[in-house]
Amino acid sequence: MRVLLSSFIAIVLAFAVSAAHADHQRPGMFGDVGYPPPAEDPTHGSTTTDLMVSRCNAFVRSVRLDKEGHIRRYRHNYNTAFCLGWVNSAMVFMNFRDKDGHEMLGVCLPDGVHTVDVVRTFLDYVGKKPDEKKYNPSFLIYWALLEKHPCKK
Secondary structure (H helix, E strand, O other), X not given: OHHHHHHHHHHHHHHHHHHHHHHHHOOOOOOOOOOOOXXXXXXXXXXXXXXXXXXXXXXXXXXXXXXXXXXXXXXXXHHHHHHHHHHHHHHHHHOOEOOOOOEOOOXXXXXXXXXXXXHHHHHHHHHHOHHHHHOOHHHHHHHHHHHHOEOOO
16 A cells, blocks of 8 residues: 555656646746737837737728628738737637626626727727837737726726
8 A cells, every 4th residue: 555655646746747847848828928929020120019009000990880880891911810810819818707707807898899999999008008019919908908998896
């Protein structure tokens, strides 16, 4: 029994040390997301956050709405896809509601909020706080929504 227990403890410790070593070799999921990714093109000199702002502005300029305020059409190209892809993936990743539909993360989005509203909120935020562009766009989207749509306490 004592040999079995010792073997079990040795296996658990070996696994724990191995897992800790593996995490040490590569950054954790949140180790580097606070900073914008490096420039896409080193000769261009823009960070992905700068490009995100530029591409989201291109998206907003191309949007045409119907009478009810729904998107009727927009220019379908790399710039708009980049913006929409980042915004939509950030929204899914942040998941502002728990499994029961209760608000989480301090953001209470109004019912029926549209992607274009989130994009405009993001652009308004970085327009008012350009120094914040040193951070990753996903954080900026969250902070923009937290500022515009905080949950009432």
